[in-house]
Amino acid sequence: MSVSKNLAALFRRDLSRLTQQIEAFPNDGALWQTLPGATNSTGNLALHIEGNLREYVGRQLGKLPYTRERPREFTLNGIGREELRSRIAELVLSIPRIIEDLSPEEMATEYPEAVLGTPVSTQQFLIHLYGHLNWHLGQVDYLRRIITGGSAIVGARL
Numbered sequence: 001m002s003v004s005k006n007l008a009a010l011f012r013r014d015l016s017r018l019t020q021q022i023e024a025f026p027n028d029g030a031l032w033q034t035l036p037g038a039t040n041s042t043g044n045l046a047l048h049i050e051g052n053l054r055e056y057v058g059r060q061l062g063k064l065p066y067t068r069e070r071p072r073e074f075t076l077n078g079i080g081r082e083e084l085r086s087r088i089a090e091l092v093l094s095i096p097r098i099i100e101d102l103s104p105e106e107m108a109t110e111y112p113e114a115v116l117g118t119p120v121s122t123q124q125f126l127i128h129l130y131g132h133l134n135w136h137l138g139q140v141d142y143l144r145r146i147i148t149g150g151s152a153i154v155g156a157r158l
Helices: 005-024 044-059 070-075 081-101 104-108 122-147
Strands: none
Touching: 005 044, 005 081, 005 104, 044 070, 044 081, 044 122, 070 122, 081 122
16 A cells, blocks of 8 residues: 555544544543643644644645635634544545655655745655654543543544
């Protein structure tokens, strides 16, 4: 299987895991709770993941229309679980498809923007974005466990 297909499968799986995390909160309000030492709520982390992927994969690589308002990802609150699930569901449909459709030549091409301060290949940047998704997915998991007293969730499979 190609790198693009493997990465697409991983993004699909872990965006589905994000949905599982959101669904595991007992109510909408709990999504927006923060804890001492943690400035972001689960809701804000979900919005940040959404904005990041819509910008760097959806708009930059998939040419999907999107205008990112990054500061709002961290200041908005009170969006319900249903809307967050719907937004993540859109990502599950669009982001892996865009990645999967990238040819080996496109993966080797320089990413359209020097986001990390230096030019990198599209493949390298997608690997970076996958790490970014998982960094925040781990934060969401710990926030949920602490806020709800819950335990680990059996995650989505590849």
